[in-house]
Amino acid sequence: MAPKLEVEDLNAWFGTKQVLKNINIKIEENAVTAIIGPSGCGKTTFLRCLNRMHEINPDARVSGKVLFNGLNIYGNGVDPVMIRKKIGMVFQKPNPFPMMSIYDNVVAGLKLNGVRDKKSLDAVVRRSLELVNLWDEVKDDLNKSGASLSGGQQQRLCIARALAVEPEVLLMDEPCSALDPISTAKIEVLIRKLAKTYTIVIVTHNMQQAARVSDYTAFFYLGELIEYGPTKQIFENPKHELTEKYITGKFG
Amino acid sequence: MSRIIDSGLEELSAVLYKMGELAYHTVLIAIRECVESRDSYNEIREISDTLILMADYVEDKAFELIARFQPVASDLRTIKSYMKIAYDFVRFGRYALDVSHANQKLGGIRNCDKWIISHVKDMGEKVLSMVRLSIDSLKSRDPQLAEKVAQIENEVDKMYFDFLDELIERVDTTIKCAVSSVLIIRYLERIADHSAYVCESIIYITTGKRVILR
Ligand SMILES: Nc1ncnc2c1ncn2[C@@H]1O[C@H](COP(=O)(O)OP(=O)(O)OP(=O)(O)O)[C@@H](O)[C@H]1O
Ligand SMILES: [Mg+2]
Numbered sequence: 001m002a003p004k005l006e007v008e009d010l011n012a013w014f015g016t017k018q019v020l021k022n023i024n025i026k027i028e029e030n031a032v033t034a035i036i037g038p039s040g041c042g043k044t045t046f047l048r049c050l051n052r053m054h055e056i057n058p059d060a061r062v063s064g065k066v067l068f069n070g071l072n073i074y075g076n077g078v079d080p081v082m083i084r085k086k087i088g089m090v091f092q093k094p095n096p097f098p099m100m101s102i103y104d105n106v107v108a109g110l111k112l113n114g115v116r117d118k119k120s121l122d123a124v125v126r127r128s129l130e131l132v133n134l135w136d137e138v139k140d141d142l143n144k145s146g147a148s149l150s151g152g153q154q155q156r157l158c159i160a161r162a163l164a165v166e167p168e169v170l171l172m173d174e175p176c177s178a179l180d181p182i183s184t185a186k187i188e189v190l191i192r193k194l195a196k197t198y199t200i201v202i203v204t205h206n207m208q209q210a211a212r213v214s215d216y217t218a219f220f221y222l223g224e225l226i227e228y229g230p231t232k233q234i235f236e237n238p239k240h241e242l243t244e245k246y247i248t249g250k251f252g
Numbered sequence: 253m254s255r256i257i258d259s260g261l262e263e264l265s266a267v268l269y270k271m272g273e274l275a276y277h278t279v280l281i282a283i284r285e286c287v288e289s290r291d292s293y294n295e296i297r298e299i300s301d302t303l304i305l306m307a308d309y310v311e312d313k314a315f316e317l318i319a320r321f322q323p324v325a326s327d328l329r330t331i332k333s334y335m336k337i338a339y340d341f342v343r344f345g346r347y348a349l350d351v352s353h354a355n356q357k358l359g360g361i362r363n364c365d366k367w368i369i370s371h372v373k374d375m376g377e378k379v380l381s382m383v384r385l386s387i388d389s390l391k392s393r394d395p396q397l398a399e400k401v402a403q404i405e406n407e408v409d410k411m412y413f414d415f416l417d418e419l420i421e422r423v424d425t426t427i428k429c430a431v432s433s434v435l436i437i438r439y440l441e442r443i444a445d446h447s448a449y450v451c452e453s454i455i456y457i458t459t460g461k462r463v464i465l466r
Binding site: 235 | 254255256257315316319320321322
């Protein structure tokens with residue numbers, strides 16, 4: 001099976017500061033890949049390079065290739081908006097649009113793309129909310145504000161919003177770091193469920209979370225990819241001394 | 253809500269159930285061999301090797317679950333106990349093979365005095381019922397069922413020592429018969445012990461208490 005995303009010689013800068021150095025990695029389809037590493041090592045930047053969000057920062061620059069289904073997303077004439085639709089993003093802090101209802105939050109992306117038909121929007125809302133196990137909790141309150149939900153529910157709403165536009169890849173940047181343990185467990189179970197149909201890349205500060213939810217783990221350090229492999233191997237028998245030090249907490 | 257670790261635990265249980273049935277089968281045919289004319293050595297050896305591989309798998313998977321999920325409380329007790337139980341099942345296979353070895357390579361007891369044959373037969377039945385009880389306790393997670401093994405274990409122990417006492421008195425027994433029968437009786441007694449270990453593990457998993465059923 002060909003990888004879903006294939007990163008080749010990726011470098012990234014903020015101004016003159018290089019924050020990613022020659023990253024090469026193949027991300028498997030329908031699997032969860034976790035990105036771990038100390039603060040500032042470039043995890044978020046890496047994630048944002050995977051769907052061309054890095055370049056939104058005026059200071060930012062990228063070189064190298066990211067092949068998505070074999071197509072270089074940095075190739076000439078590729079529409080970044082299209083890429084961001086196919087490769088969705090979920091952020092650290094749940095960020096539902098506060099002035100919008102739950103319903104409108106889910107279909108915001110679709111409406112932006114001109115979908116107006118009430119029936120199909122209804123269907124998308126239901127399907128997306130069911131997918132994130134939120135439907136039963138909110139089905140009678142679809143017109144309430146998204147901000148009225150608990151943190152964990154808001155995060156699931158944001159995942160539903162990302163799923164509504166039918167992406168193939170979901171990028172998640174510390175999606176649980178603002179959540180309590182129960183909400184975190186719910187999101188983790190959800191991630192495993194989604195991995196059956198989506199390709200997921202998750203950045204997490206929590207190594208245990210990476211160990212629990214991911215199939216593959218990549219360890220970044222100072223902008224470099226130090227080690228990458230099946231999660232079982234990384235956590236039982238890492239090959240690189242830096243990885244061993246980081247995951248056993250012997251760093252610094 | 254079912255947790256991510258649950259599918260791993262279920263997979264481990266399923267492997268253990270399979271191991272239990274395979275181990276039971278080896279003990280069953282080894283005991284039959286003692287009194288019937290048949291040769292199950294190769295079959296037992298094959299299953300015994302399979303059990304070793306399966307136990308390695310259980311240990312590996314258990315290790316993975318510990319590394320990935322930091323299990324605590326009943327999850328941790330379950331994983332630790334599963335590794336032990338897998339080893340107990342390996343021992344069933346190994347002692348069954350030893351019994352078969354005595355039968356096939358040392359002459360066995362089929363041509364020995366009636367009292368020896370009947371003693372081995374009785375003890376074999378009891379031991380087999382202990383193996384079954386240990387597997388049933390594992391499947392049902394029933395500590396009360398597991399406790400019942402203690403009673404049979406006592407009886408088996410008594411049979412073991414009674415046999416040795418009697419054998420010493422019977423000066424007319426051939427060396428061949430004495431060697432085979434002592435070995436077989438000893439292996440059966442070891443299988444009984446491991447059945448009790450399995451039951452102790454079930455009680456530990458379900459209640460957290462460490463008991464000794466021997
Ligand atoms: N907008 C920005 N402008 C300039 N430098 C930045 C910017 N964002 C990040 N950086 C720098 O780029 C490097 C990588 O940052 P990044 O946010 O990718 O790290 P991270 O691994 O996600 O860290 P954390 O775990 O703290 O989220 C850091 O040295 C950081 O200071
Ligand atoms: Mg970050």
